[in-house]
Amino acid sequence: MRFHNRRQAGRELAARLLEGAVRGDPADTIVLALPRGGVPVGAEVARALRAPLDVLVVSTIGVPGAPDVGIGALVGEEPPLFDPVGLEAMHLDEHKLGSQVAGERTELHRREGLYRAGRPAPRVQGRSVVVVADGLTTGITARAALRHLRHRDPGRLVLAVPVCAAGVADALRAEADEVICLHRPHRARSVGEWYAEFEPVSDQEVLDALRELHPVV
Incomplete structure (x- = not known):
């Protein structure tokens, strides 16, 4: 190790x-x-x-049936970012992953609300x-x-x-x-x-x- x-x-x-x-x-x-x-x-x-x-x-979008295998990710309200090579290898279509995206977006909002407790996102500029x-x-x-x-x-x-x-x-x-x-x-x-x-x-x-x-x- x-x-x-x-x-x-x-x-x-x-x-x-x-x-x-x-x-x-x-x-x-x-x-x-x-x-x-x-x-x-x-x-x-x-x-x-x-x-x-x-x-x-950042919320990871998992492969249906194998949630630990990340195939995409979400940040804030931005559109999901998918791994095109992974999608092809898994024979998946990002347009058919709407339920996974919706579930992860809900979890992302939960965590942001919990961790930030009303604080704004940090200034990075x-x-x-x-x-x-x-x-x-x-x-x-x-x-x-x-x-x-x-x-x-x-x-x-x-x-x-x-x-x-x-x-x-x-x-x-x-x-x-x-x-x-x-x-x-x-x-x-x-x-x-x-x-x-x-x-x-x-x-x-x-x-x-x-x-x-x-x-x-």
């Missing part, structure tokens, strides 16, 4: 970021974790960078934004998150993950100013295989991290 748990992975990721991926005034840097699994990793990064932590809720996940296999959620943020004109956009399939990491370089990935296996079948402890992260853990590391919660 490469990491003991998400917290250790976050500390190792923070050490790499402190080598120079994050530039400029630390006070104008924000860490955006992809909940729920990215939050314990992002919390360690935020502590090390002395930056506020917030979340960017002109800031150094570090997007953190606990790992990537297909990269579809990270791609959706990065495209969403790019439209909001960040000063610098960095994707930081402990583990990511090599081909996925390379493809995501077109979406971010820098991609930091500690381990780049040829193929990442699941994120959990890279952790000795990979328990589900609860909503309460997300809220606790935000209360500690977001200055206005």
